[in-house]
Amino acid sequence: MASIRVWAVVGIAVLAVFGLGAIGAAGGGAAQDDAVTLTVSVEDRDGNPVGGAQLTATWDDGETTATTASNGRAFVDVERAADVEIDVAHDEYVRNTPFLVENATERDVTVDVARQGGIVVTTTHDETSVADVTVTVRKDRVRIVDGETTADGEFDSGVIEQGEYTVSVVKQGYFQQTHEVTVDGDVTQEFELRSGSVLLAIDVADDYYEEPRPIEGAQIDIEDVGTVTTLSDGEATVRAPVNAWLTVTADREGYSPTSRSVRIREVDRNVSLMINREPTLAVEPSNERIVSGERLTVSVLDEYDDPVEGATIRVDGEDVAETGDDGVATFRLEGATQREIVAVRDGIESEPVTVRVVADEPETPTPTATPTPTETPTPTETPTDEDATGFGAAIALVAIAVSLFLLRRRG
Structure with a gap:
């Protein structure tokens, strides 16, 4: 009876150990009841197996790792139906981008890798190093790596696949350049930059009206360039550096200023800015x-x-x-x-x-001015008919008297 108890205890202990070990292994990857196994083969560009490659598989809810054997294979347990990205790390080989497994199921997948290489880009102008130049490295039109040159005018791509690449460089005030580069190890590509500018024409108008009216005398401030003033047609022109993003601001007294971010490439550019009067x-x-x-x-x-x-x-x-x-x-x-x-x-x-x-007061009547009397001239008397008759009689009497007097003297 004692021996049976001992074996029972041992059995329970063994089950406990193995059970705990299984739970710990499952914790780092997919849940055992919802996991599928990917058989991953890592090969170089010639189809040769690559052993010792460290694989990191990630998906939305988890991550797991595995290492390929000498035959280039590894078994990776992932979540069923998940979209899984597999990154490869190796001392001699590299992938530029993760390998994507969509809707994971039990299946074989082959991940190709390439020999390691790298590009160092140098940028100069008039034999002087140019810093802050944007460098973009593409392979088959896919952006692999980008960044900016240091104060010494250098950019290091880091470890990338060996192969054919397109490298382009650009900076405000300089024309863009692009070169095809073969990376067969660690290579250096030099760029001699050429500065330049284009004509930027800016129109300023008030679009409150159905037909926008040009604004004369508007002040236009161009970032890193300067200030110009619009003419009677509402236009101003200035030379602007190529390959630039410039903030252009238009303002005038009585108007609300307006700004716009303008991209300048390597050809002349026209820009319209609409401003309106300040609300009053x-x-x-x-x-x-x-x-x-x-x-x-x-x-x-x-x-x-x-x-x-x-x-x-x-x-x-x-x-x-x-x-x-x-x-x-x-x-x-x-x-x-x-x-x-x-x-x-x-x-x-x-x-x-x-x-x-x-106040509401009655209006006082305006006094009427008394006119100043005008002196009336004494009228001249006009004889009446009676006066005329009397006067005529008197004359007649006088005439009779005179006639009698003359007669007497003659007698």
Whole structure:
């Protein structure tokens, strides 16, 4: 009976050891119930097996490693149906990009590798090293590695596959250059850079109008280049460095500045910038003086003299009305005093205007001026018919008397 108990204890211990070992192995890769095994063969470009290659397989939820045997094979347990990337590390061989296994199932896969090599790129201008030059190394149009030259004008690709590559270099102010390079070990490729510029024409206009209107006198600031001013046609021109990204900003008094990032390649370039007037409000009262209790009408206009709907009218800081779609508001003013009126909308406030409110007093009639008397001339008497008759009779009597006198003397 004792021997049976001993064997039972031993059996439990053995099961525990082996069980714990299996759980530990499964923890580093795919779960055992949901794993598939990839049979990975690593070969060089001639089809020869590569032993001693360290494989690192990764997918969304896990990672595992394996090393190829002398026959170039290794068994890799991964998650079923996962997309798996396999990286290869070896003292003599390399892959530029990971090998991709899509929708992993139990299968054989062959991963090809190549002998190691590398490129050192040097860049100079007038026999002087040029730093911060962008270097791009491609193989079969696929970008393999890129970076910038150091202060010494050098860029090292690091370890890459031996083979044919396209190497291009470019920097602001220099023309781009491209060379085909054969990497059959560690090689060096030299580039003698050539500086240059192109003509950059900039048009500035106000696109508030249906037909944008050119803006004369706009100041255009070009990053790393300088400042120019637009002419009457709204255009300005400047020489700009080739292969550059430049920030171009247009501004003018009374307008909101606008900026644009412009890519300059190796040909002349035209750029259009649209700017608009700075948002403003203006209040125009119908009268500058009203009687207390009367209604005042005000019009609110924007920066383009268009009516502003929905502007709040404030009198001495108090909201009293809101403009309609015609930009007009009407309200009553009480109290004989000076009143300050502003319009506000969307955080923009107009300059204040002042309206004088006077007391409602009866109007005093204006006295009528008394005309100065004019001296009337004494009229000349015109003889009447009676006067004429009397005068005629008197003459007749005189004539008779004279006639009698003459007769007596003759006698």
